[in-house]
Amino acid sequence: MPSQFCALKLAFQSKKCRGRKIHRQKDWQVEFIWNFPWGCLHLLQRLNLSEPRRSWNCSFQKKFCNNFTYCPATGLAKGNEHSEFAGWAFPFPGVFLVEEFISEDEECEIVELMDRDDWKPSQSGRKKQDYGPKVNFKKQRLKAGSFTGLPSFSRKIVAQMKACAVLSGFLPVEQCNLDYRPERGSAIDPHFDDWWLWGERLVSLNLLSKTVLSMSCDSEDTIQLFPISKGTESFLSPRLVPGKEVSVAILLPQRSLVVLHGDARYKWKHGIHRRHIEHRRVCITFRELSAEFSAGGRHEGLGKELLQIALSFQGRPV
Numbered sequence: 220m221p222s223q224f225c226a227l228k229l230a231f232q233s234k235k236c237r238g239r240k241i242h243r244q245k246d247w248q249v250e251f252i253w254n255f256p257w258g259c260l261h262l263l264q265r266l267n268l269s270e271p272r273r274s275w276n277c278s279f280q281k282k283f284c285n286n287f288t289y290c291p292a293t294g295l296a297k298g299n300e301h302s303e304f305a306g307w308a309f310p311f312p313g314v315f316l317v318e319e320f321i322s323e324d325e326e327c328e329i330v331e332l333m334d335r336d337d338w339k340p341s342q343s344g345r346k347k348q349d350y351g352p353k354v355n356f357k358k359q360r361l362k363a364g365s366f367t368g369l370p371s372f373s374r375k376i377v378a379q380m381k382a383c384a385v386l387s388g389f390l391p392v393e394q395c396n397l398d399y400r401p402e403r404g405s406a407i408d409p410h411f412d413d414w415w416l417w418g419e420r421l422v423s424l425n426l427l428s429k430t431v432l433s434m435s436c437d438s439e440d441t442i443q444l445f446p447i448s449k450g451t452e453s454f455l456s457p458r459l460v461p462g463k464e465v466s467v468a469i470l471l472p473q474r475s476l477v478v479l480h481g482d483a484r485y486k487w488k489h490g491i492h493r494r495h496i497e498h499r500r501v502c503i504t505f506r507e508l509s510a511e512f513s514a515g516g517r518h519e520g521l522g523k524e525l526l527q528i529a530l531s532f533q534g535r536p537v
């Protein structure tokens with residue numbers, strides 16, 4: 220829908236909405252937030268929300284808006300300007316981001332090669348290509364199946380990873396290419412990647428357009444925020460906030476590589492909202508084996524066999 224039309228429709232409906240139950244207005248709010256998330260927050264604030272409305276607003280905000288943004292230079296999650304957390308921050312460990320990990324020419328070549336193979340329909344409007352062993356996560360069963368290895372174009376990407384200290388010893392055993400398009404409403408719900416099979420580091424290469432990786436947490440734990448001030452000392456004492464009310468945006472530029480590990484891998488779910496897919500986006504995720512399938516682990520032999528296949532770089536999508 221053209222955004223001018225949406226804005227007009229909203230202006231009309233927002234007048235109608237005053238003094239009415241906000242949760243009955245979900246549809247237009249969702250439509251509005253799709254286009255104008257911060258405007259929507261302002262609108263909700265202006266409506267002087269009562270308590271139940273405020274709690275609905277809270278889950279609403281969390282679902283559609285991140286209230287913190289990760290700062291790669293400091294490793295802090297900083298409260299967004301228009302949120303109630305403006306001026307507050309907390310350490311957000313476990314994210315490593317490299318901009319311009321590959322060149323524009325390399326990006327074009329990689330996507331061109333991917334597009335020669337079929338993209339299979341996946342959940343939430345995504346399409347995918349998998350290069351990996353056959354896994355049954357529920358029954359915790361794993362075998363090579365028809366896995367023929369990672370694709371040849373990944374050899375160079377994996378070699379370039381060696382320059383990153385955080386990826387020392389990283390041996391990918393699986394590659395999943397995902398294709399997101401706005402016209403399909405592509406997204407990925409907040410989730411943890413499996414812990415039984417996949418190791419600590421999740422590595423993703425973000426191609427064709429920028430996006431936002433949204434980090435959220437369901438835990439009952441509280442997060443301690445500290446005030447950040449520009450220039451002057453701040454005398455505010457730390458503030459505690461339920462983890463559930465916090466959502467952190469990691470901005471992923473086109474051609475950037477992001478590694479999630481530690482807390483960002485095990486304590487925070489990651490996902491991508493539909494509204495953060497503005498153009499076609501292709502993501503390549505590489506995963507390593509968990510300790511159970513690595514040297515000294517119970518299934519070391521199977522792990523070795525799968526790695527040998529993966530790193531032959533002769534694969535086709537399974």
Ligand SMILES: O=C(O)CCC(=O)C(=O)O
Pocket residue numbers: 395397407412423432489490491502504
């Ligand atoms: O598209 C992305 O960046 C995230 C992909 C992801 O979370 C996954 O494949 O599990």
